[in-house]
Amino acid sequence: MAAIRTVLVLHGYSQNASIFSKRLGALRRECGNSVDLVFIDGPHILQPADLPGSTTPSPDDNLASLGAAEAANAGADPTLTPRAWWKFNPDKTFAYGLRESIEAIRDVLKSRRFDGVLGFSQGAAFAAMISALLEKPHLYPPFLVEGQPPHPPLKFCIAVSGFRLRDPFCDPLFAGQYSTPTLHVIGKNDIIVVEERSRTLVEASSNKRVEEHQGGHFVPSKRQWLKFLRGYMLDPSAELLSPSTSGSSAPNSGTATPTESRDGAAATLKL
Template identity: 30%
Template sequence: MEFKKPQSPTSSCAKVLMLHGHGQSGQFFRCKTQFLQPSVERILLNSLRKDTTRGPFESVEFYYPSGFLPADPDRTHGESTNMRAWGHGDVEADRIQGLEFSVDHVLRFIETHGPFIGIMGFSTGATVAAIVCSLLEKRKSIGGFSFNINHPPLDFAVSISGFTLDHPTYTPLYSPKIETPILHVIGTLDTMIEESQSLRLRDSCKDPSLYYFLGTHHVPRSDDFLNALALFFEHVYNMNENKEDEWEDLEG
């Protein structure tokens, strides 16, 4: 795969990384989330323009890399498939096979195509998103993952049906807690990822937000979800202003 040269950090385009779930691909996830792009761009730019420390940004670009591994590890060598994965194994017991290579693949992608301001992931993609946030904050090799890039920490992450990895190897990813603001999105009818798994990821974050929707294992598309995103982005890009207001209230 050829990577483009990194663009200047002064670019007027805000970049968001989109990570698909198991058995999907970047192109598949793009098709499944295209409906979100105009609204997310609008509400994200609106929030960014209120942050006097950033920008100016005039547009948002969404990047969709595909997983590093085939979803079926037993497929015939050379067999063409668009079903990709970030790793293989029991998330509650195993060290996930191939995950280190997948995370390195994502880190090289953001270093080459960045800088990115945020990341949105679905299911296993959300789990990888949290790992990337943690590595960019801690800026060292931990949990079996190598860190050797210069990309800054992300402003935010959106985790849809995300979860933690419970093998002790991965404990340093979640302790100390992840500081990047993360919106955790949970489907109340999701039978693939249990609510308790997503809540464990929430509890591993210092500044989590939580949104429930009536639905199964998919990306929600309601106006209510878009309103939740808008509130989340307002929180992310007005934290300094909000802290000043809270301080004034306390002094009054």
């Protein structure tokens, strides 16, 4: 039986498609044959200086380090190679590699049809950008294919621990907000992308639903959350009960543990 929904999935900074697919194993099992989750790699391979523990300062003081623990073994296993959708140039004035990632997504979108997109952290910021760009494709002509958008606007976007990227490219993109139905998932105890930072992306979307969990920087994977996420992907307009509870969520999906710097503070990350 063919899946009735196809969803593009965008990993976080220093993860990759393989790592994130494994971390969303519970969600993949919950979706079964009803939702096809298509994981793709960010085009930029990260170097040691780009990973947590680097002395390179972050372009955003509100973001601590995340990084994937698996990256330490990337030399022995290429499937653990840390990747990103963008990095920052030395003077932090723009997101280096962002346009290359947009063009890579264009090539994915023109090859098949997707109902929606799900992104985590940097991937969530990028998912919202792609959703907005499909509404206003002529803002970036290289995104077009023979003068036409590569794909129709998406039916939904799910942004987990997302944020609005501080890059001039985003200003016209989010001017007047974007209208793709967007589920914003915010961790109340997220110290990587703090709630205030996630709210900047919420403010950029006009058709939104916000759900909070009491955990940190991960995709919540308690049973009620898995059912809710599957339900939303099947029908974003459905009147789904909130999965939020007063208890904390175990960080067993999309986990990103901050590392410690030499002075004991959380290291910073170039998101």
